[in-house]
Amino acid sequence: MVKKFEEKTVSTETIFEGKIISVQVDEVELPNGKLSKREIVRHPGAVALIALTDENKIVMVEQYRKPLERSLLEIPAGKLEPGEEPAATAERELEEETGYRAGKMEYISSFYTSPGFADEIIHLYLATGLEKVENPADGDEDEFVELFELTLEEALECIRNERIYDAKTVFAVQYLQLMEKI
Amino acid sequence: MVKKFEEKTVSTETIFEGKIISVQVDEVELPNGKLSKREIVRHPGAVALIALTDENKIVMVEQYRKPLERSLLEIPAGKLEPGEEPAATAERELEEETGYRAGKMEYISSFYTSPGFADEIIHLYLATGLEKVENPADGDEDEFVELFELTLEEALECIRNERIYDAKTVFAVQYLQLMEKI
Numbered sequence: 001m002v003k004k005f006e007e008k009t010v011s012t013e014t015i016f017e018g019k020i021i022s023v024q025v026d027e028v029e030l031p032n033g034k035l036s037k038r039e040i041v042r043h044p045g046a047v048a049l050i051a052l053t054d055e056n057k058i059v060m061v062e063q064y065r066k067p068l069e070r071s072l073l074e075i076p077a078g079k080l081e082p083g084e085e086p087a088a089t090a091e092r093e094l095e096e097e098t099g100y101r102a103g104k105m106e107y108i109s110s111f112y113t114s115p116g117f118a119d120e121i122i123h124l125y126l127a128t129g130l131e132k133v134e135n136p137a138d139g140d141e142d143e144f145v146e147l148f149e150l151t152l153e154e155a156l157e158c159i160r161n162e163r164i165y166d167a168k169t170v171f172a173v174q175y176l177q178l179m180e181k182i
Numbered sequence: 183m184v185k186k187f188e189e190k191t192v193s194t195e196t197i198f199e200g201k202i203i204s205v206q207v208d209e210v211e212l213p214n215g216k217l218s219k220r221e222i223v224r225h226p227g228a229v230a231l232i233a234l235t236d237e238n239k240i241v242m243v244e245q246y247r248k249p250l251e252r253s254l255l256e257i258p259a260g261k262l263e264p265g266e267e268p269a270a271t272a273e274r275e276l277e278e279e280t281g282y283r284a285g286k287m288e289y290i291s292s293f294y295t296s297p298g299f300a301d302e303i304i305h306l307y308l309a310t311g312l313e314k315v316e317n318p319a320d321g322d323e324d325e326f327v328e329l330f331e332l333t334l335e336e337a338l339e340c341i342r343n344e345r346i347y348d349a350k351t352v353f354a355v356q357y358l359q360l361m362e363k364i
Contacts, residue, residue: 004253074297120299
């Protein structure tokens, strides 16, 4: 792990511990010896799924995003539970959010979403060989989502009209374009 | 703007107002009439730049990311100042972070980075026709960055070895691959 320009922690103040995120302010010593402050959001991390049906449609969920005061069409995703392996989260979220189980689940890659102020990481999977589950496990009781299945062309149109508007989903659609998976 | 499954705000509690982010907890009324809470990080938004030299190299900056306790190689980026147009932020950050000015600056697209808990949006630009500025404007005094110029192959290798590891930069590299810009 590269630590160039490391900022040593002088002190940490916990500001908030919520259900999903926690917030802290670290006083740090900069490479030039001066002091500064860093505002940091801690997040448990998440998985996201490119789930392709046998008809090569991309499974998406529409849900309300309170920080933006609007709904977005996104690939299925969900937070890691404590101690849960990302691959297990991927299986669980696919069933809870979409009612599908995957015949094949492949890891694609991971990335930090906002490294300037948050430690959230998203692990991205490709789920294929989808089959509808008879009695799928329920998701979070405060989550309301509607399922959609889009062709690649439809997804590209949703990016153009900003119904798809988040980093993991535009990345996923671009990934499918580039890999010519569908 | 689609508002499907809208969550109406019942009350808002401000938790923290920092230099860069602020944090609030909203009590919301769900579509089924039940109440829930949403933890929300407010961020001013940012621009990021795919800056290509005349030799078709991608300009990147390495910097320490305190939330991750490591440094990352990223495309140049910076926060919007109050009232600043994204295109002006893009010009300013390019000069401050890289010492370049762009002959041509094209808007590519925008995306929310973490719509589940934050309102951060990144506006992505393509900067070409780069020329070194004689006495470039200084950036933030608490930012330490090192410049790199990478071929597309080198950037892909940096994704594989996780030195490039954030959403906007992996998106940018994939964009260049797909568009065959270089």
